[in-house]
Amino acid sequence: MLINELISVYETERQESPKTLNxxxxxxxxxxxxGDIDIKSYRDIYNFLHQQGATSAHEYV
Incomplete structure (x- = not known):
């Protein structure tokens, strides 16, 4: 999985660039x-972004 693919999906829908990996x-x-993506895809994305240094807002609790 490439970070550019994730950014492209984000930019296409949000009409802006993400400011951070978070x-x-x-x-x-x-x-x-x-329900727009399945659990396998989400886990893959989560693990990839987490390895890159992203943290979930839920992790601060």
Missing amino acids: DLLDYFQKKYIA
């Missing part, structure tokens, strides 16, 4: 919760 993670978490 923005990307939050975006894909919302897509998962809304």
